[in-house]
Amino acid sequence: xxQKVLVVDQQKCTGCRQCELxxxxxxxxxxNPSRSRVxxxxxxxxxxxxxxxxxxxxxxxxxxxxPTKACHREPEKENRVVIDRNLCIGCRTCxxxxxxxxxxxxxxxxxxxxxxxxxxxxxxxAFCNVKAISFVDADRVQMAKKREAANKLADLLKQARx
Amino acid sequence: MGxxxxxxxxxxxYFRPQQEWKEIIAIYLYLAGMGAGSFIIGILxxxxxxxxxxxxxxxxxxxxxxxDLAKFPILWGPIIVSIGAPFLIFDLGIKxxxxxxxxxxxxxxxxRGFIILSIFIVLGLLILAKSxxxxxxxxxxxxxxxxxxxxxxxxxxxxxxxxxxxxxATKSVPLWNTHLLPLLFLASALSTGSMSIILxxxxxxxxxxxxxxxxxxxxxxxxxxxxxxxxLYLFLSRRYRASEQGKDSVRLLMTGKLRxxxxxxxxLLGFVFPxxxxxxxxxYHNSALLFIAxxxxxxxxxxxxLGVLHAGIKDQIPMQRLMEIQYDMKRVH
Numbered sequence: 001x002x003q004k005v006l007v008v009d010q011q012k013c014t015g016c017r018q019c020e021l022x023x024x025x026x027x028x029x030x031x032n033p034s035r036s037r038v039x040x041x042x043x044x045x046x047x048x049x050x051x052x053x054x055x056x057x058x059x060x061x062x063x064x065x066x067p068t069k070a071c072h073r074e075p076e077k078e079n080r081v082v083i084d085r086n087l088c089i090g091c092r093t094c095x096x097x098x099x100x101x102x103x104x105x106x107x108x109x110x111x112x113x114x115x116x117x118x119x120x121x122x123x124x125x126a127f128c129n130v131k132a133i134s135f136v137d138a139d140r141v142q143m144a145k146k147r148e149a150a151n152k153l154a155d156l157l158k159q160a161r162x
Numbered sequence: 163m164g165x166x167x168x169x170x171x172x173x174x175x176y177f178r179p180q181q182e183w184k185e186i187i188a189i190y191l192y193l194a195g196m197g198a199g200s201f202i203i204g205i206l207x208x209x210x211x212x213x214x215x216x217x218x219x220x221x222x223x224x225x226x227x228x229x230d231l232a233k234f235p236i237l238w239g240p241i242i243v244s245i246g247a248p249f250l251i252f253d254l255g256i257k258x259x260x261x262x263x264x265x266x267x268x269x270x271x272x273x274r275g276f277i278i279l280s281i282f283i284v285l286g287l288l289i290l291a292k293s294x295x296x297x298x299x300x301x302x303x304x305x306x307x308x309x310x311x312x313x314x315x316x317x318x319x320x321x322x323x324x325x326x327x328x329x330x331a332t333k334s335v336p337l338w339n340t341h342l343l344p345l346l347f348l349a350s351a352l353s354t355g356s357m358s359i360i361l362x363x364x365x366x367x368x369x370x371x372x373x374x375x376x377x378x379x380x381x382x383x384x385x386x387x388x389x390x391x392x393x394l395y396l397f398l399s400r401r402y403r404a405s406e407q408g409k410d411s412v413r414l415l416m417t418g419k420l421r422x423x424x425x426x427x428x429x430l431l432g433f434v435f436p437x438x439x440x441x442x443x444x445x446y447h448n449s450a451l452l453f454i455a456x457x458x459x460x461x462x463x464x465x466x467x468l469g470v471l472h473a474g475i476k477d478q479i480p481m482q483r484l485m486e487i488q489y490d491m492k493r494v495h
Contacts, residue, residue: 043489048489061334064333065271065272067270067273067276068259068266068273089259090254090255090259091253092183093272096334097332098334099477101479105182152484156487
């Protein structure tokens, strides 16, 4: 299976927002984080930062609700979910449907945009200094995710027990 | 625009409802619902052959043809829907591309909506045109007209229901993800539609205040308002228990930032004022009060759509919940 996915390690993220910057430069040519396909969600009071990118879900709500099929899956390219900007009508139904706060409405182009893995070479991964975002094989990430979730749960339980 | 700052404390102060669909979509939902509701009631009045008084309507000539306005005050619903439909197009990022949605009818409810509304508008306007133009070659008395009327009647129901289905189909907003929402919008479409027919027939003198037809219409409208109230109660109570975000949406609507929209816009204008004023107008035989009650009910119908749209809070992703737990841990230690 050659499907690859973006994996975020929230513990490593420092909230520098370099990923937002390089994403917007790569996709739009402008150094404008508001046009980026990745957004850093922050819990400032406790210093928790979480870069949110598209999960290219197996059962993608954005694909289901798109009225023009602009939002579609490309099985030949890492099974990614992409939006064809030439077909998008800018109805923003996909934004409301996505539970992960993804796609974004590009106010300049008047269409919805989302992560497309930068055609196989995600710039957010290449430029993340602390390696908080990685681009790995999907079958590898399942084990890593399970291990990570188990570790997190163990940590939380330890903290809860004092 | 900076990074997205999220408040980990679950308080009505920090609720983050969806920001994508706002007033323009509320206007679209309202006009489509009210227009479809008024057509449903109007065609029922037409089918039942209520005693109308067309003499009270002034004559209008268009290109030398004297228009027959006798049925216009009960069949104008498709005009309202055709005024409302462009609001959905105004809200699109690239407006001219709405044609793409029309060309892909099976893809989603937005696309199906274009088809449902288009069929209703075309058939509804055809029936309205038949009633306006006194051409004999249209055979206005022919029983065959019952076929397009019946289809338009069914599509009017479809249009009224569709306004709720459109929101329900987005799935990730728990407040909207219920069968009760299309039902609520249908009930609201029927109550606002019947009230708009009362106002138009009363205003044009097609039905007098004391006529039998008006009495039946008013009873029907009051039943619709009561039914709408029951569905609204069921909708809110079920959504409150559905999920955390459903509960947050109901709290946002009833006690949060949208409380004025809910209590003053939806409850007072949409339910209390119309019922009380109609009762007083009946008691004193005062038709002016009925007009005020009607305008109040119609305004309340708009606020219902606006409130439901603005209170839509998305489902929380598991990661966000994990963050909340971590935040609470850090605060404790």
